[in-house]
Amino acid sequence: MMDQLPALQVMLPLVGAPLIILLRHPVWSWAFATLVSVLTFLVSVALLLQVSDGSIIRYSIGGWEAPTGIEFYIDQVNAGVALLVSGISTVVLVYAYESIKRSLDSSRHYLFYCGWLLCITGLIGIVITGDAFNVFVFLEISSLSTYMLIAFGSDRRALVASFRYLVLGSVGASFILIGIGFLYAATGTLNMVDLAARIPDTESPRAVLVAFSFLTVGLLIKAAIFPLHGWLLNAYHHAPVAVTAFLAGTATKVSLYVLVRLFFSVFGTEYSFGQLFLNWVLLPAAVAAFLSMSLVAIYQTDLRRMLAYSSVAQIGYIVTGISLATQTGLTAAVVHIFNHGMVKTTLFMAVGCILYRTGHAHIPSLDRLMSRMPFTSTAFILAGLGLIGVPLTAGFVSKFTLISALIEQGWGIAAGLILLSSVMAVAYIGRVIYLILFRESRGPAVSNEGYREVPISMLVPMYSLLALSLYFGIFGGQSLSLAGSAAETLLRGYP
């Protein structure tokens, strides 16, 4: 049974999704989806425990051994990311029940939860597979279900946002497919370990170069890295907020994982960063991302849009860490993938609570929210501090590591720019915190006296994720040492 865990990790949600179509009942389909997500989460925990000593699980599908057949390849790095996906999915699913009940017609709930399970299937599949073509297949599963989930937004603009993401996402996926095709042409294999072994002595280095470029651009789109982030803003803004909370913590992070896995493990650190100067592509994009997006976030009037801009900025931090290609830099990137995933999901859940009571997330009308929704406000403030990177929060651990990694490389200017961007984060989060805590309503009184706190089933998941992110802020050493060994695995390449 234990050696079937890698297959179960993907098969549980994949079997669950069509069963929900047959189930059709709105409440039962939610309960069933949550159950499946919890089981998936437990499998991820078991897998992470198995590989935490540095061992590797290779599971060949259909009993065909690795270079011939398709395999799941699980080491510390992707077991961690799978845990992030299944964990955030579980927490947000518990939260989603009330939120979705209000915003979506009950006859379509089962489609929503079916799409959700398919999305986890795709995301976890991308993470744990060891086959380059399989990455594309799972990427399509997760992307198509994501388009569907975004289109469930209550606003009609959700359809446009979803369609826009569909167009850009398809371009990205096609680029990835072309890249994989060139790799196959150059090396004759699709297995990632085998690719890593064959790329250095391929007979057609130019095909590998073309593959590398296509894959880079495709993944930059899917991970919403700065100039190619256009789809993310509307998608996060108009999707149902539970979906946004889930995607903000997982979807871009999974694409970043693929990026890291390809650059470091498959192409090799020396090839990507030594010969091809990838760092001079990624670093300017990353710096431009966190500077410009933090600046734009200050001027937003909608809470969701502000957080969407902030997400692009935070992805900039992660990419900065990746572009250093050093032990400390990559550690910072890995740890920030997790910390930002938790913090941003908590923030979007808090926004969902506000939307649940007020029906909008207009920033100027948030004043004195603390007196009406104290628990939601507290969660938002604490998670917001984590986003800024105040000491004792998770954001501090990752930003501190990132800045020390930059200084270690002698890139003090970039470190200074990160501090500048953090000041902007203080501005855009601080503005909201100020409104929530202090400002008395001026001008026409907004008739929102009767707000009560949201149901407990929304508060508990939000607070559990918040507590986790605070835990990783206070005991930062643990997450740093885990991320450090993950970074070491990545830099070493496939054994």
Place this chain on the structure above:
Amino acid sequence: MKSYPRQRHRVLQVVTRLLVPFVLMFGLYVQFHGDYGPGGGFQAGVIFATAFILYGLIFGLQRTRRVLPPSVLRWLMALGVLLYAGTGVVTMMLGGNLLDYDALAHDPLHGQHWGIFAVELGVGITVTAVMVSLFYGFASKR
């Protein structure tokens, strides 16, 4: 879609009536002969669906919907995926890896045969259902 008067397009109607069984038959052939000749679940599913789409183009959406209601399609879509995934689960329960068809029968050759048969049938059912639903989706003005 405009519904044509019965008297017109008599040729098309008669030809369609004649063609549909053969198209369905050819779909089944591609489906079940797929492990010996060119073919397989995906191609067969598309061919099978074209029979319904052709029928819908000539005789109108109403009559096609009576033959193959959307609610049935929804079941079929889920059923196909379940058949595929279920084969994987069965192989795991019988002690093999995921989709290791050797575990399905005593003779590995038979096992492979049964396994690919079930999986391709699942693909065929789902593809048929999805193709016809797409047609319904585009053809019905809503």
